[in-house]
Structure formats: C-alpha cells, structure tokens
Amino acid sequence: MSVPAFEKYLALEKKYASHTVRAYVRDLEAFAAYCRDHQDTENLEDLPYAVIRNWVIDLMENGRTNRTINRKVASLKAYYKYLVRSGKVAANPLAGHKPLRTDKKVEVPFSEAEMRALLTQWPEEDKFEGARDRLVVELLYATGIRRAELIGLLLQDLDLENGTLKVLGKRSKERIIPLLENLRQQIARYLDLRKAEFPLEDSPFLFLTASGGKMYPTLVYRIINKYLGIVSAKAKKSPHILRHTFATHMLNKGADMNSVKELLGHASLASTQVYTHNSIAELKRIHGSAHPRNKD
Structure with missing residues (x-):
C-alpha cells in the first residue's frame, strides 16, 4: 500500500486541503487494518469488490451512519483511481459502486x-x-x-x-x-x-x-x-x-x-x-x- 505516494497525489495533483488529505489517508489505513484482520493481507491492489462490500457491511453493523460510510468509500474510491492512473491496477473495483442512501441534510441558517x-x-x-x-x-x-x-x-x-x-x-x-x-x-x-x-x-x-x-x-x-x-x-x-x-x-x-x-x-x-x-x-x-x- 503506497500511502505516501497517494498522499502526495492528493496534495499536489488534486490540490486537496490538508485536512481532506489526512481524512482520506485515515480512511485508507482503516480499510487496510480491516483487510489485515479479516483477509490476512495488506495488499489492496488485487482485492475483489466483495471484500469492500463486506467492509461496508461491517461498518454498518458497528453503527456507522450511511453518510460516514459513503465518505469512507469515497476515500477508497479515490485511492483506486490513483492506482489505475499510475498503472498499478487495471480497473477500479468501486467503479460500479452505488452510495448508500442518506437523508437530505438540512442546515438552518441564522436569521x-x-x-x-x-x-x-x-x-x-x-x-x-x-x-x-x-x-x-x-x-x-x-x-x-x-x-x-x-x-x-x-x-x-x-x-x-x-x-x-x-x-x-x-x-x-x-x-x-x-x-x-x-x-x-x-x-x-x-x-x-x-x-x-x-x-x-x-x-x-x-x-x-x-x-x-x-x-x-x-x-x-x-x-x-x-x-x-x-x-x-x-x-x-x-x-x-x-x-x-x-x-x-x-x-x-x-x-x-x-x-x-x-x-x-x-x-x-x-x-x-x-x-x-x-x-x-x-x-x-x-x-x-x-x-x-x-x-x-
């Protein structure tokens, strides 16, 4: 898992804010930890979509909201886009993934x-x-x-x-x-x-x-x-x-x-x-x- 290179890609090429980069990296590291515990591997490059789907189910069972899960999956999707762009994988396993449904977030402004x-x-x-x-x-x-x-x-x-x-x-x-x-x-x-x-x-x-x-x-x-x-x-x-x-x-x-x-x-x-x-x-x-x- 090439975290430093991915981090550099987000900061320099995508020009994401530093807090956004940190959040993406945290999500990626959390997924890697899940793979170590449940798949006995740290190699994320050849994982099938089924593993990611099981991770999503695990997050749901642990009480994570759909909005939080969608954010974590978005981080993972960005990582696989980076891998495709750098030629390390042939296709993004999340290309056909549909986000979980969330309630529309209504924020009330000050009057x-x-x-x-x-x-x-x-x-x-x-x-x-x-x-x-x-x-x-x-x-x-x-x-x-x-x-x-x-x-x-x-x-x-x-x-x-x-x-x-x-x-x-x-x-x-x-x-x-x-x-x-x-x-x-x-x-x-x-x-x-x-x-x-x-x-x-x-x-x-x-x-x-x-x-x-x-x-x-x-x-x-x-x-x-x-x-x-x-x-x-x-x-x-x-x-x-x-x-x-x-x-x-x-x-x-x-x-x-x-x-x-x-x-x-x-x-x-x-x-x-x-x-x-x-x-x-x-x-x-x-x-x-x-x-x-x-x-x-």
Missing part, C-alpha cells in the same frame, strides 16, 4: 435578526482579541468564505484601497471578493490593533492567535460558537453555517445564483443549489402575502 442583534451589540472589541473575533464573524458572514480560506488569508491578499479581498480556494483556485465599506473599516481597525499588539511580529497571515501564531481551525469554531450562542439557541453554530447564512441571505435579497456561485467559489451551480431551500421558503412567504388570490 437576519440574529446576525443584526449580534453585530450591533458586540460585547467586546476595544482590544486585539475582541476586534479579531468580530472580524472573523463579520468576514465569514459578509463574504461566505470557508474556514480554511479564512485561516489562509495573507496580509497581501487585502486591497483596502480598492475594497477587494483575494481568496485562495479549493484546489488553489483564486477569486476576488468585494468588501463592504463597514467591513473595510473593521479590517483597518483590526490591523491597527494587530500592529499595536504584535509590533515585532512579521507573520504574513491576517489572523493571529493571542500569542501571535497562525490561527487554527478549532479556534475559529470556538469563536463562532461562543458569539453566535449569545443570540441564537440553534444547536449547530459553526463557520459553515455562516457560509450557509451568507448564501441564503444573498439569495433572499434577490442576488442571482450565478453571482452567489462565484462569490462562494463553487465549481458548478449544483453546489450552490443546496442553499436555495431557505430562499424558496422566503419566496413562498412573499408570494402568499402578495398574491391577490391568497386573500380570496
């Missing part, structure tokens, strides 16, 4: 009222950490960027004079996002506090920890969970929900789907369409209240 309540009554922002935390929330909500994209932002990505932000998305695809005027002011204020807090720090990254290091995923999640918890009782309070909220509010206000797609950095409209169910609900409300036939 405009919840976001307004938080951002107009921010509890603390006169010091570095308070200003940083507010900018994290504001930037995720105002631009819809991903958590990994936020963490990777560099000082040189900012163009406050022209009001734009350069974002490096999935597979190293760049996009330019416009900045709202109030967001430009928030960034300028944060940069002043950042410079005062770390006058000798020469880190290229926009967001820093309290000790001056690069921001990390768990910290971003804690920030979102902490502050959104002040105004919302929703169970899920995560950076991705703010991305979802951005898209939903944009669509509700009349933004066309292609524009939202470009802002989100999606490769196709199909990815953007997952955010439309809340917009459709809003359209139904407006239609129901405005159409004269609804009053008969």
